[in-house]
Amino acid sequence: MRQDLSGSVSEFLLHVHDASARLAPEDFQMWTLRELQRHIDFDFAIWGAGDGHDRRLHRASVYNQVETLFQTWEPVKNEDGYADLVIGNTGKTWTLSQVPNVFRTRAYNEHWRLYDAREMLSTMQVDPVTGLHVFVTLSRDRLERRFTEPERRFKNLVTKHLFVAARHNDQAQLGRTGAPAALIDHLGHVHASLPGFIELIVDEWGAAAGRRLPRAAAQDLWQRGHHEALGLHLDAEPAGTRLLVRARRRAALPPSLSRRELEVAWAYANGKSQKMVARELDISPTTVHTHLRRIYQKLGVTDKGALALWLTRHG
Structure with a gap:
């Protein structure tokens, strides 16, 4: 443990919420994990989001470990007892050692052991906006360095604030775009x-x-x-x-083209063949050809390039 955790929660969260207002989202999670390491010692960490039902990972920030970490998890993810524990008990913080006989399991030996994950501390909750399971996991490389109860309580308390800060960070980034x-x-x-x-x-x-x-x-x-x-x-x-x-x-539909003609024109001008356009719009290639002939006549163009230019200017 880095220091007495009892008085460090407020200081840590103050720094995190300040950073959420000024850092870009792609930097915020990694910055926060580095800051967390000042309070709880760990060797690598993951901050991610995924579907807890099919265990499909949607995104992850991996700190101090290879970015391909989850490639070896894919074949064993449905057998991972630690994932079962964390996904099945959201809102709480769990250690790897709470899984019975974890070091004998296929998931551990074909995945976590490869990254020297001897002890882990993980907290998960369901994001109210996306419906995804969001989580922060810390890992240590030696069994004798088990996470202490004060460290578990500290992480359980601060992680819910990290998820809120991440949402604020996203909104701050979007607010700076000046556009929807x-x-x-x-x-x-x-x-x-x-x-x-x-x-x-x-x-x-x-x-x-x-x-x-x-x-x-x-x-x-x-x-x-x-x-x-x-x-x-x-x-x-x-x-x-x-x-x-x-x-x-986009600008209002050009009065010279019907809605279907405009769909055909855009699909074709974007580089698709007539057969591909037909499949995309669920119509026959002959119908696509007929539409294109009429479109060319209406717009006074003779080829795909001219059609694309017209759509760019007027579409």
Whole structure:
């Protein structure tokens, strides 16, 4: 134990909440784990979020350990007794040694042992915004360095404040964008958002999209950095393990094109073949060809490049 923990809680939380207002989200979690190490000694730490039901990891900040840590967890995650304990008892703090015969299990020997995790201290709760299980786990590399009861109490007390501070940190980052914005993970789940962003998203795709963007939109944002919907334009930039996404309405539908023609035009201009457009819109290739012929006639363009330029200027 670094110091007498009884009087350090307020000081620690004051520093954390101050940092949440000024640090970027991609820096805040790592800074906080380093600060926590001044109060509780540990060798590596994880601050993550995932689905406690299928145990799919959505994001994680890994401190003082390899970033590929969870690759070896995938094959054994459903056999991990420590995960069972922590996921099944949210809001409390648990040590690895509380799992019976843990060092004989496949999950330990094929995963945690590889990273010298001899003792761990983990706290988890369900995020009220995303519905994901968020957690902070600390690890030590020697059995004789077990976490003490004062350390467990300290971590149990401060971790709930860390989760709140992280939400404040996300909102502070979004507030600096000057636009309707959100932070999403690689699966499209919305971790934090401004009200204007949710309004635009729900208008475009319905209420469910306010929690998770449509798969095609999320893929475009991660792969291309932008996505064009019928009435919405999204831009994205990396923000640590997530994306910072900005949204704005597109201009009103051009009166010369029908809604279906505009869908075909955008899909085709974005580089898809006529067959790919047909599959995406669930229509026949012949129908796509007919739509494109009419679109070209209406707009006075002769090729895909000219169509893309027209849509950029008027779409």
